[in-house]
Amino acid sequence: MHTPNITRFLGLAECYDGARPAPPQAFVRLVCAWCGLPALGLVVDLGCGTGLSSRIWGARARRVVGIEPNPDMRALAAARGGDGLEYRAGCGQATGLADGCADAVVCSQALHWMEPQATLREAARILRPGGVFAAVDCDWPPSVNWRVERAYVAMKERADALEAASHNASPEGGPRRWPKEEHLANLRGCGHFVFAREVLLHGVERGGAQRMVDIALSQGGVAALLRRGSSEADLGLAELRRVALQELGAAEADYVFSYRVRLAVKPG
Secondary structure (H helix, E strand, O other), rough: OOHHHHHHOOOHHHHHHHHHEEEEEEHHHHHHHHHOOOEEEEEEEEOOOOOOOOOHHHHEEEEEEEEEOHHHHHHHHHHOOOOOEEEEOOOOEEEOOOOOOOEEEEEEOOHHEEEEEHHHHHHHHHEEEEEEEEEEEEEEOOOOOOHHHHHHHHHHHHHHEEEEEHHHHOOOOOOOOOHHHHHHHHHHOOOOOOOEEEEEEEEEEEEOHHHHHHHHOOHHHHHHHHOOOOOOHHHHHHHHHHHHHHHHHHEEEEEEEEEEEEEEEEOO
């Protein structure tokens, strides 16, 4: 795996785990329905991070194996614990798992950091016949208040421009990512699956003003710029914080998270 893709999130585990949403239970039910089972034997969670996307399976999977190359994220996932949960070092292209062992292979907010052809080949290898691959991505920002969302979009545009300029000036370049909007085409064109489609879901979680700021701070590019000396004012984070506090105050509100799920089934 490309090293900057791993180091990008070093030191962010606590912030990430506290700010990011867990995929909704509708996602769990959808994957089980595609598998044709009320509960699954083994779910493999590629790029599982801090285990947010692993812990959601509860009674719907006998066993979940999270694959994560970032040691900080993996350590926090293991510390959170949970019955039937196991976390291993590895990456989407090389899980070290046996052929045909999994009912489902899932990937939450992580497929864009993985080389698609090698990752989908590995997912198909470890899936049983008729098993399901499902990649879920969250749209940013969540919806809570339009003025807060506008401040977040302005911050992200500013951070993206500064990060691009930084990478262009660096001989090592930056992290490698693949467009999320190409996930479905990659699933349909890789030759490992008989059917693939996109489904839209949403989930609602609670949060206050600080949660939107923490979501911004959990973005690898924002964190990297702050480590390199950019200020919150440079990035628009100070303005996001001001607007979030002004609009949301000390109260909690519904954060509506929108998800794009790309599903594919292996030949039975």
